Amino acid sequence: MFASALLFVALRTFVQVVCDDYASKSGVCENLLKKAFAETLPDIRSAYFLKVMEADNNATAETFAGYHISFLASNTTYASEAEIIQHACKMPYMTREFLSWTAGVVPLFAAYLCFLILGSVWKRYNTKPITVVEIQEEIEMTAPPKDTPPRSPLYVPRNVEPEPEKKPGIRRRQGRSRERIRQREQTFTTEGPSTLEKLSNLSPSLKNRIMGEDPMV
Secondary structure, eight states: OHHHHHHHHHHHHHHHHHHHHHHHHOHHHHHHHHHHHHOOSHHHHHHHHHHHHHHHHHHHHHHHHHTTOGGGOOOOOOSSHHHHHHHTTSOOHHHHHHHHHTTTHHHHHHHHHHHHHHHHHHHHHSSOOOOOOOOOOOOOOSSOOSSSOOOOOOOOOSSOOOOOOOOHHHHHHHHHHHHHHHHHHHHHHHHOSOHHHHHHHSOHHHHHHHHTOSOOO
8 A cells, every 4th residue: 555655646746747847948939939920920820830839749759868857758739729728838738737737746745654653663762661570580499488388198098999889679688687686685685594505504513414525423
């Protein structure tokens, strides 16, 4: 975008400079044209118009040669005096219209260029300075820091087997087995003293006979 605008402004400036140079060299043509207007004799008047066309072509050729665009110059001829009066000592109509329609392009581009320059300068001088952070050298730790409490070693139990999953059927069987053991203990307690208690109540001689330690007499 910026490059295309710059190219357009450069073209417009070049055309304007060429037109200004032609206007400075076409003074002879304009003087002859004024003399032709003032002349009343037709023959002298036509002679002045011929000199006007010659001066116009010479001014155009000199101007274009100064800018190395001589290939655009040509010997222009007019069919009548009215055409000479309308077109002589002037740049072509399209060139004049182009300059009139683009008259404000150069000032606008200059203002835009100044805005870009000022913006870049403002950013350059208003940037925040970069803070440099110094990295401290690593210090070897000979003891734990005082701010943190000492860490106790973690106790990890070994050979810990996971508990077997309890199934609903096994729970019922274990409950039934426990109930049977309780019933048996209750029956033993209700029946009376056990055999061990009966043996402890016997006399020592009878115990020896029953156990086979004392021979029978």
